[in-house]
Amino acid sequence: MAAEPQQPATGTHDGVRRPEPLTGWQRAVARLPIHAYRLGLGPLFGNRLLLLVHTGRRSGAPRRVVIEVVAHDPEHRTWTVASGFGPRAQWYQNLRHTPRATIQTGRRYRAVTAHFLSPEEGGEVMAAYAPRHPRAARVLCGYMGFETDGTTESFRAAGRRIPFVRLKECDQAERWRDDAQP
Template sequence: MAHRDNTTRHPQPPTGWWRLALRLPILFFRAGLGPLFGKRLLLLHHAGRLTGLDRQVALEVVAYEPPHESWTVASGFGPKADWYQNLREQPKTLIRFGNRPYAVTAHFLPPGEGAEIMARYARRHPRTARRLCAFMGLATDSSEASFHEAGRSIPFVRLDAAGHGH
């Protein structure tokens, strides 16, 4: 069974070449090449908490609901990730999905909902789910129950397009 004890820490944000590699998709989005990522990535704009400056991060889409124009993303670096904290301060923002911009509002999902999302994600992308859990220091035995439990520790955010939502 996956669990998280109090000594487990979220991974530190990347530095050096690893940070540069993770930021490469931002350049693709800026060049109008967002459609290359299909429905797997989106570009999130977020205002810096201290500076108010526009920041951007490319995030994997964990779940996409076209009828509701709703995207769910996970914070692989936990609740201390800058983009996550910035959205807490200012949940209304913009994303780019493909080449199309959307005004969205962030909704921070409770652990039970995160557990369900992670279990569904693991069924669709088992290897990626195992890597994400290992990266975050969450033990899984590859069973649905262990992914369900791991999902309770991962901060998930649903981004609903203006005029839509649940």
């Protein structure tokens, strides 16, 4: 009886190569910005990064991750982020389980609710992001195994396959209502 071929170390799902989560020294380096936020150095990152404090789906404990902001709409008080590790990312799965979270941008904390974008919305977000940050867009797509030729349409196609989350700031009434719940 022949053995089943094993899935490659880089992991694929639905034909898309997903990067493996970081371990060892790479994970330690990637987590340095979290410590910078804890030390009050959040303003150094400007509006490009945010600290997401979310609830662990198994432990219920607060978890922290620093992620890049793909789009920010100050008028609607939203921040759009992408999961570079796909839907397997722990923060992404935790937000799926508990969409309420807190973000820190600079020195300011905000209560937010996560809204998961459709593939079409993700495509439009990526198509708008790529011209503003062409190098970062190419790196993200390459990291996730998507080929792009630099055209808006190729970034739109890649964006349809990247999980995007829009974090919307809760208004004061929502925060008070949630605090009043037993």
